[in-house]
Amino acid sequence: MEERTIPGAVISRLPKYYRYLGILMDEGVERVSSAELSRTLHATASQIRQDLNHFGGFGQQGYGYNVQYLYESIGKILGLDSGYTMIIVGAGRMGLAVASYERFEKRGFSVVGIFDRDPGKHKDVNVRGITVRGLDQLPEFLKNNQVDIAALTMPSEGAAKVTPILIEGGVKGIWNFSHMDLDVPEGVTIQNVHLSESLMELGYRMNHLPDHTKKVSASRKTAKG
């Protein structure tokens, strides 16, 4: 497939398409129209057609899209078919939540190691056969294993200190759950998950509903407890 330069906005919608097509596959749906995709994905049918056209277009007029073919094609574009290896750095609740999330594994992201400053605190943890190693073992581990991605699920100070070790060890993608924005050299990709930003945005949107919904939101009950 010939690939042109694809706008960032299109790329950030692809995982959404992929996720939704996966749900359709699980439900046994074989084909879907852009109108149906549009209803669920809250985008116009024309936008969806345009998005998918960036990749050669998978649809046929009057038939719609073959769900499995589209699912697999987008999966290839996302590189899910070749797979990624991932380590978790920080074995707190968030780190273990990420490590044990089966959906990532199903998507081709295999957790191959979990690290923590204090592995003794996590002696009983075992996520699909993986136990928690000490951070001091990280450089050696990276030397002996191909690791594509590190999920950084530790406090900010620790995250900033461990980042150079990851990069030195050949990690090419950092999935950053810490509070800090991290500096990385070219060739290393950062994807931030700042959960508190997401929560603050929810708060803002709750307080600033569009005018036509104001009546509904004004019916909010008063506090009792």
Added chain:
Amino acid sequence: MEERTIPGAVISRLPKYYRYLGILMDEGVERVSSAELSRTLHATASQIRQDLNHFGGFGQQGYGYNVQYLYESIGKILGLDSGYTMIIVGAGRMGLAVASYERFEKRGFSVVGIFDRDPGKHKDVNVRGITVRGLDQLPEFLKNNQVDIAALTMPSEGAAKVTPILIEGGVKGIWNFSHMDLDVPEGVTIQNVHLSESLMELGYRMNHLPDHTKKVSASRKTAKG
């Protein structure tokens, strides 16, 4: 402060400003220029000035921004000063990670309850004095307590079933960690945290680096382990 209609893109940047200003406050920084903000936030100084002008503008030519004043003003715009009450629905690893994240509490989001289908499994859990209640107690709890936000950290099927109960109980914001897109009536706000989408986007970006960085990424070592 007079408020005009603010573009969605500006709003989604506000939490980022707020987070970064909080870091500056912690470091004891009293004022900051838009040039400095721009360097850290990867936006142009002119964009930052424009963004902040939507709220009346807090800067003074040649002085920059007063960090604390700007921090508090953005906090008010985000509604953080009035505070939000939040429950966690689903006491798996992700739910407990969210429940125990102190930064949310500091931002004005107070966790007031944790619910799970199987509270017996979580008898020993105690997050800042809060124990895990059964889902069957949810309607009664919502009747007796003002709950603004529910974080949905349970599997998709469960999330779809519990959503009407939350809405019936007066919850106005749903922070959705489940795989599904949820349908809610007008007046209820959904904020999705689809972690697998974020991870897939990271994978895509790693595989499609801009041309000038290709040389760096080609130096990837081969697998050994």
